[in-house]
Amino acid sequence: MSSSNYLELPDLDKQFPFRCFNDYGEGLVYPHWHKEIEFIYVIKGSIKIGVNDELLTLNEGQILFFESGATHYFLASPESERLVYQFDLSLFNEELGLKKGQESLQTIFNSRENVSVNWQKATEIMMSNYLQKIYQASETQKPGFDFVIQQHLLGILVLLMREVPEKSDNQKKALRDDSMKNKETLERMDKIFAYIESNYNQGITLEAVAKDIGFSPHYFTRFFKTNTGTTFVGFLTDYRINMAKSILGTEELPMIEVAERAGFNSVKTFHHVFKENVGISPLKYQKSIFGN
Numbered sequence: 001m002s003s004s005n006y007l008e009l010p011d012l013d014k015q016f017p018f019r020c021f022n023d024y025g026e027g028l029v030y031p032h033w034h035k036e037i038e039f040i041y042v043i044k045g046s047i048k049i050g051v052n053d054e055l056l057t058l059n060e061g062q063i064l065f066f067e068s069g070a071t072h073y074f075l076a077s078p079e080s081e082r083l084v085y086q087f088d089l090s091l092f093n094e095e096l097g098l099k100k101g102q103e104s105l106q107t108i109f110n111s112r113e114n115v116s117v118n119w120q121k122a123t124e125i126m127m128s129n130y131l132q133k134i135y136q137a138s139e140t141q142k143p144g145f146d147f148v149i150q151q152h153l154l155g156i157l158v159l160l161m162r163e164v165p166e167k168s169d170n171q172k173k174a175l176r177d178d179s180m181k182n183k184e185t186l187e188r189m190d191k192i193f194a195y196i197e198s199n200y201n202q203g204i205t206l207e208a209v210a211k212d213i214g215f216s217p218h219y220f221t222r223f224f225k226t227n228t229g230t231t232f233v234g235f236l237t238d239y240r241i242n243m244a245k246s247i248l249g250t251e252e253l254p255m256i257e258v259a260e261r262a263g264f265n266s267v268k269t270f271h272h273v274f275k276e277n278v279g280i281s282p283l284k285y286q287k288s289i290f291g292n
Helices: 105-111 121-140 145-161 169-176 183-199 208-211 217-228 232-250 253-260 267-278 284-288
Strands: 018-023 027-032 039-045 048-053 054-059 061-068 073-074 080-089
Touching: 018 121, 018 145, 027 183, 039 048, 039 054, 039 121, 039 267, 048 061, 054 061, 061 121, 080 121, 105 145, 121 145, 183 208, 183 217, 183 284, 208 232, 217 232, 232 253, 232 267, 232 284, 253 267, 253 284, 267 284
Parallel strands: none
Antiparallel strands: 018 080, 027 073, 039 061, 039 080, 048 054, 048 073
Protein backbone atom coordinates (compact mmCIF):
# COMPACT_ATOMS: atom_id res chain seq x y z
CA MET A 1 0.00 0.00 0.00
CA SER A 2 1.07 3.59 -0.42
CA SER A 3 2.86 5.06 2.57
CA SER A 4 0.37 7.94 2.58
CA ASN A 5 -2.68 5.76 3.16
CA TYR A 6 -3.33 5.36 6.89
CA LEU A 7 -6.95 4.39 6.34
CA GLU A 8 -6.93 1.51 3.87
CA LEU A 9 -9.97 1.00 1.66
CA PRO A 10 -9.85 -2.62 0.45
CA ASP A 11 -11.18 -3.09 -3.06
CA LEU A 12 -14.28 -5.11 -2.19
CA ASP A 13 -17.35 -5.79 -4.30
CA LYS A 14 -20.28 -3.86 -2.81
CA GLN A 15 -22.61 -6.76 -3.56
CA PHE A 16 -20.26 -9.30 -1.97
CA PRO A 17 -17.75 -7.44 0.25
CA PHE A 18 -15.14 -10.17 0.58
CA ARG A 19 -11.73 -10.98 -0.87
CA CYS A 20 -8.80 -13.28 -0.13
CA PHE A 21 -5.34 -13.48 -1.65
CA ASN A 22 -1.80 -14.81 -1.25
CA ASP A 23 0.94 -12.59 0.13
CA TYR A 24 4.57 -13.71 0.03
CA GLY A 25 5.90 -11.25 2.59
CA GLU A 26 8.57 -9.68 0.39
CA GLY A 27 7.99 -6.09 1.44
CA LEU A 28 7.24 -3.92 4.43
CA VAL A 29 3.57 -3.00 4.83
CA TYR A 30 3.13 0.38 6.50
CA PRO A 31 0.85 0.94 9.52
CA HIS A 32 -2.77 1.17 8.44
CA TRP A 33 -6.28 0.34 9.56
CA HIS A 34 -9.62 -0.36 7.95
CA LYS A 35 -13.16 -1.04 9.09
CA GLU A 36 -13.21 -4.50 7.51
CA ILE A 37 -12.36 -7.64 9.48
CA GLU A 38 -9.08 -9.26 8.39
CA PHE A 39 -7.80 -12.79 8.97
CA ILE A 40 -4.18 -13.83 8.43
CA TYR A 41 -3.35 -17.53 8.00
CA VAL A 42 0.35 -18.41 7.73
CA ILE A 43 0.90 -21.34 5.36
CA LYS A 44 4.70 -21.15 5.04
CA GLY A 45 7.55 -19.88 7.21
CA SER A 46 6.98 -17.22 9.83
CA ILE A 47 5.94 -13.57 9.72
CA LYS A 48 6.21 -10.59 12.05
CA ILE A 49 3.15 -8.42 12.51
CA GLY A 50 2.75 -5.24 14.48
CA VAL A 51 -0.74 -4.84 15.88
CA ASN A 52 -1.58 -1.85 18.06
CA ASP A 53 1.40 -1.75 20.48
CA GLU A 54 2.61 -5.34 20.08
CA LEU A 55 5.04 -7.03 17.69
CA LEU A 56 3.94 -10.62 17.13
CA THR A 57 5.58 -13.58 15.38
CA LEU A 58 3.22 -15.98 13.62
CA ASN A 59 4.51 -19.37 12.50
CA GLU A 60 3.23 -21.79 9.89
CA GLY A 61 -0.30 -22.95 10.68
CA GLN A 62 -1.07 -20.07 13.03
CA ILE A 63 -3.91 -17.57 12.61
CA LEU A 64 -4.54 -13.96 13.58
CA PHE A 65 -7.51 -11.70 12.98
CA PHE A 66 -7.80 -7.92 13.19
CA GLU A 67 -11.02 -6.40 14.45
CA SER A 68 -12.39 -3.28 12.76
CA GLY A 69 -10.13 -0.27 13.33
CA ALA A 70 -7.08 -2.16 14.64
CA THR A 71 -3.85 -0.57 13.42
CA HIS A 72 -1.43 -3.11 11.98
CA TYR A 73 1.67 -3.43 9.84
CA PHE A 74 3.86 -6.23 8.49
CA LEU A 75 7.64 -6.50 8.50
CA ALA A 76 9.27 -7.98 5.41
CA SER A 77 9.32 -11.77 5.85
CA PRO A 78 11.13 -13.43 2.92
CA GLU A 79 10.38 -17.12 2.31
CA SER A 80 7.01 -16.83 4.00
CA GLU A 81 3.52 -17.12 2.62
CA ARG A 82 0.24 -16.03 4.13
CA LEU A 83 -3.37 -16.07 3.09
CA VAL A 84 -5.19 -12.80 3.72
CA TYR A 85 -8.97 -12.61 4.11
CA GLN A 86 -10.86 -9.31 4.28
CA PHE A 87 -14.60 -8.87 4.61
CA ASP A 88 -17.15 -6.31 5.70
CA LEU A 89 -19.65 -7.30 8.38
CA SER A 90 -22.46 -6.13 6.10
CA LEU A 91 -21.92 -9.48 4.38
CA PHE A 92 -24.07 -11.00 7.13
CA ASN A 93 -26.90 -8.44 7.05
CA GLU A 94 -29.47 -10.56 5.23
CA GLU A 95 -28.32 -13.96 6.42
CA LEU A 96 -28.06 -13.12 10.10
CA GLY A 97 -30.92 -11.44 11.95
CA LEU A 98 -29.41 -11.07 15.39
CA LYS A 99 -32.08 -11.09 18.07
CA LYS A 100 -32.19 -8.42 20.74
CA GLY A 101 -29.87 -9.32 23.58
CA GLN A 102 -27.42 -11.31 21.48
CA GLU A 103 -23.89 -10.06 20.99
CA SER A 104 -23.41 -7.75 18.02
CA LEU A 105 -21.01 -9.00 15.37
CA GLN A 106 -18.60 -6.17 16.09
CA THR A 107 -18.56 -7.03 19.79
CA ILE A 108 -17.81 -10.67 19.03
CA PHE A 109 -14.72 -9.81 17.00
CA ASN A 110 -13.60 -7.09 19.41
CA SER A 111 -13.87 -9.24 22.53
CA ARG A 112 -12.17 -12.48 21.41
CA GLU A 113 -8.51 -13.50 21.65
CA ASN A 114 -7.30 -12.74 18.15
CA VAL A 115 -4.15 -14.91 18.02
CA SER A 116 -4.57 -18.66 17.63
CA VAL A 117 -1.63 -19.44 19.93
CA ASN A 118 -4.05 -18.49 22.74
CA TRP A 119 -6.73 -20.94 21.55
CA GLN A 120 -7.17 -24.65 22.08
CA LYS A 121 -5.33 -26.61 19.38
CA ALA A 122 -8.60 -28.17 18.20
CA THR A 123 -10.07 -24.68 17.71
CA GLU A 124 -7.07 -23.60 15.65
CA ILE A 125 -7.43 -26.69 13.45
CA MET A 126 -11.15 -26.06 12.92
CA MET A 127 -10.47 -22.42 12.03
CA SER A 128 -7.74 -23.37 9.56
CA ASN A 129 -10.12 -25.85 7.91
CA TYR A 130 -12.70 -23.10 7.39
CA LEU A 131 -10.06 -20.74 6.00
CA GLN A 132 -8.69 -23.35 3.60
CA LYS A 133 -12.18 -24.13 2.29
CA ILE A 134 -12.93 -20.43 1.85
CA TYR A 135 -9.71 -19.90 -0.10
CA GLN A 136 -10.41 -22.91 -2.30
CA ALA A 137 -13.94 -21.69 -3.05
CA SER A 138 -12.64 -18.20 -3.85
CA GLU A 139 -9.97 -19.55 -6.18
CA THR A 140 -12.13 -22.00 -8.14
CA GLN A 141 -15.24 -19.77 -8.22
CA LYS A 142 -17.57 -22.58 -9.16
CA PRO A 143 -21.28 -21.71 -9.40
CA GLY A 144 -22.53 -20.76 -5.94
CA PHE A 145 -19.02 -20.12 -4.57
CA ASP A 146 -20.24 -16.99 -2.78
CA PHE A 147 -22.79 -19.04 -0.83
CA VAL A 148 -20.06 -21.51 0.10
CA ILE A 149 -17.87 -18.67 1.38
CA GLN A 150 -20.75 -17.20 3.41
CA GLN A 151 -21.49 -20.63 4.87
CA HIS A 152 -17.91 -21.04 6.08
CA LEU A 153 -17.75 -17.46 7.38
CA LEU A 154 -20.84 -18.20 9.46
CA GLY A 155 -19.02 -21.30 10.71
CA ILE A 156 -16.13 -19.07 11.76
CA LEU A 157 -18.55 -16.75 13.54
CA VAL A 158 -20.05 -19.64 15.52
CA LEU A 159 -16.55 -20.91 16.34
CA LEU A 160 -15.60 -17.48 17.68
CA MET A 161 -18.72 -17.35 19.85
CA ARG A 162 -18.39 -20.87 21.24
CA GLU A 163 -14.72 -21.83 21.31
CA VAL A 164 -12.44 -18.79 21.07
CA PRO A 165 -11.73 -17.35 24.55
CA GLU A 166 -12.53 -13.76 25.44
CA LYS A 167 -9.84 -11.16 25.95
CA SER A 168 -9.00 -10.16 29.50
CA ASP A 169 -10.42 -6.92 30.90
CA ASN A 170 -6.95 -5.35 30.68
CA GLN A 171 -6.70 -6.24 26.99
CA LYS A 172 -10.11 -4.73 26.32
CA LYS A 173 -9.11 -1.51 28.09
CA ALA A 174 -5.85 -1.36 26.13
CA LEU A 175 -7.83 -1.74 22.93
CA ARG A 176 -10.08 1.17 23.87
CA ASP A 177 -7.07 3.30 24.79
CA ASP A 178 -5.18 2.43 21.60
CA SER A 179 -3.06 5.45 20.75
CA MET A 180 -2.05 4.12 17.34
CA LYS A 181 -5.43 5.17 15.94
CA ASN A 182 -4.31 8.74 16.43
CA LYS A 183 -3.61 10.18 12.98
CA GLU A 184 -0.52 12.07 14.13
CA THR A 185 1.01 8.89 15.55
CA LEU A 186 0.28 7.00 12.34
CA GLU A 187 1.91 9.74 10.29
CA ARG A 188 5.04 9.63 12.43
CA MET A 189 5.29 5.84 12.32
CA ASP A 190 4.81 5.96 8.57
CA LYS A 191 7.62 8.50 8.26
CA ILE A 192 9.93 6.36 10.40
CA PHE A 193 9.28 3.26 8.33
CA ALA A 194 9.77 5.19 5.08
CA TYR A 195 13.11 6.51 6.39
CA ILE A 196 14.27 2.99 7.28
CA GLU A 197 13.13 1.61 3.93
CA SER A 198 15.08 4.31 2.07
CA ASN A 199 18.22 4.28 4.23
CA TYR A 200 18.61 0.79 5.77
CA ASN A 201 21.75 0.15 3.67
CA GLN A 202 23.37 3.31 5.03
CA GLY A 203 24.79 4.02 8.47
CA ILE A 204 21.46 4.84 10.12
CA THR A 205 21.63 6.09 13.69
CA LEU A 206 18.82 6.48 16.17
CA GLU A 207 19.79 10.13 16.56
CA ALA A 208 19.48 10.77 12.81
CA VAL A 209 16.01 9.23 12.59
CA ALA A 210 14.86 11.06 15.73
CA LYS A 211 16.04 14.36 14.24
CA ASP A 212 14.26 13.62 10.95
CA ILE A 213 11.00 13.03 12.84
CA GLY A 214 11.52 16.04 15.09
CA PHE A 215 12.01 14.12 18.36
CA SER A 216 14.76 14.04 20.94
CA PRO A 217 16.60 10.68 20.97
CA HIS A 218 15.14 9.87 24.38
CA TYR A 219 11.54 10.59 23.37
CA PHE A 220 11.99 8.79 20.04
CA THR A 221 13.27 5.67 21.84
CA ARG A 222 10.20 5.59 24.08
CA PHE A 223 7.78 6.45 21.24
CA PHE A 224 9.11 3.70 18.97
CA LYS A 225 9.05 1.02 21.67
CA THR A 226 5.52 2.00 22.75
CA ASN A 227 4.12 1.81 19.24
CA THR A 228 5.94 -1.24 17.85
CA GLY A 229 6.66 -3.41 20.88
CA THR A 230 10.37 -3.55 20.01
CA THR A 231 13.43 -1.30 20.15
CA PHE A 232 14.55 0.74 17.16
CA VAL A 233 17.89 -1.08 17.01
CA GLY A 234 16.15 -4.45 17.17
CA PHE A 235 13.70 -3.43 14.45
CA LEU A 236 16.47 -2.13 12.16
CA THR A 237 18.56 -5.27 12.66
CA ASP A 238 15.58 -7.48 11.88
CA TYR A 239 14.81 -5.44 8.77
CA ARG A 240 18.42 -5.71 7.54
CA ILE A 241 18.49 -9.46 8.13
CA ASN A 242 15.31 -9.88 6.11
CA MET A 243 16.80 -7.79 3.30
CA ALA A 244 19.94 -9.97 3.42
CA LYS A 245 17.81 -13.13 3.25
CA SER A 246 16.02 -11.72 0.23
CA ILE A 247 19.34 -10.94 -1.52
CA LEU A 248 20.84 -14.33 -0.60
CA GLY A 249 17.75 -16.09 -1.91
CA THR A 250 17.74 -14.40 -5.30
CA GLU A 251 21.35 -13.59 -6.22
CA GLU A 252 24.67 -15.43 -5.88
CA LEU A 253 26.86 -12.62 -4.61
CA PRO A 254 30.02 -12.44 -2.47
CA MET A 255 29.25 -12.06 1.23
CA ILE A 256 30.97 -8.68 1.35
CA GLU A 257 28.53 -7.33 -1.23
CA VAL A 258 25.50 -8.86 0.50
CA ALA A 259 26.60 -7.34 3.81
CA GLU A 260 27.07 -3.93 2.23
CA ARG A 261 23.74 -3.96 0.39
CA ALA A 262 21.89 -5.04 3.54
CA GLY A 263 23.42 -2.22 5.59
CA PHE A 264 26.00 -4.06 7.72
CA ASN A 265 29.28 -2.20 8.23
CA SER A 266 31.47 -5.31 8.02
CA VAL A 267 31.29 -8.93 6.87
CA LYS A 268 32.27 -10.05 10.37
CA THR A 269 29.34 -8.19 11.96
CA PHE A 270 26.99 -9.44 9.24
CA HIS A 271 28.07 -13.07 9.77
CA HIS A 272 27.69 -12.84 13.55
CA VAL A 273 24.30 -11.09 13.56
CA PHE A 274 22.87 -13.28 10.77
CA LYS A 275 23.92 -16.54 12.44
CA GLU A 276 22.67 -15.35 15.83
CA ASN A 277 19.22 -14.56 14.42
CA VAL A 278 18.77 -17.15 11.66
CA GLY A 279 20.66 -20.08 13.19
CA ILE A 280 23.05 -20.68 10.27
CA SER A 281 25.73 -18.62 8.54
CA PRO A 282 24.85 -16.46 5.52
CA LEU A 283 26.94 -18.72 3.26
CA LYS A 284 25.14 -21.87 4.43
CA TYR A 285 21.83 -20.09 3.97
CA GLN A 286 22.79 -19.20 0.40
CA LYS A 287 23.95 -22.76 -0.32
CA SER A 288 20.71 -24.18 1.05
CA ILE A 289 18.86 -22.23 -1.64
CA PHE A 290 21.18 -22.59 -4.62
CA GLY A 291 22.45 -26.04 -3.67
CA ASN A 292 26.14 -25.55 -4.42
